[in-house]
Amino acid sequence: MAGRGVLPSVGRAGGCCGSALAESFNAILKKELVNRGVHSTRNHAIRDVTARTESRCNHRRLHSAIDHRTPDQADTEWRQQHKTAARNQPSTTT
Incomplete structure (x- = not known):
């Protein structure tokens, strides 16, 4: 995998905390933004999700x-x- 530029998963199979945080974040994002909104195009939906994510995550x-x-x-x-x-x-x- 590494020879082809594929990065391995961060967690292990069967780990209790493997992807719980990511799954929780994605579930909330989907529930609050994707399922409750109507977007005219796929690109509009992507822009909305990206803006929401960027506004919630402090990169500085x-x-x-x-x-x-x-x-x-x-x-x-x-x-x-x-x-x-x-x-x-x-x-x-x-």
Whole structure:
């Protein structure tokens, strides 16, 4: 998977907290915005969902849990590390 640029899941199968936060966030978003609204086009719906998500997530606040960096900085660094690791792995061809 890494050789093809696919990032693995963050959780493990059967983990009690695997995707509970993401599922909760998506359920609330769907209930409050998608199911209660009427959108003229798919692009209009995507813009509404993106605007709602961007307004709720603070991308500038520094978090102590991630070494006093912003979520965007931590995400960018994590992605760069995984890209580098994937490139440095020896390719296995069968």
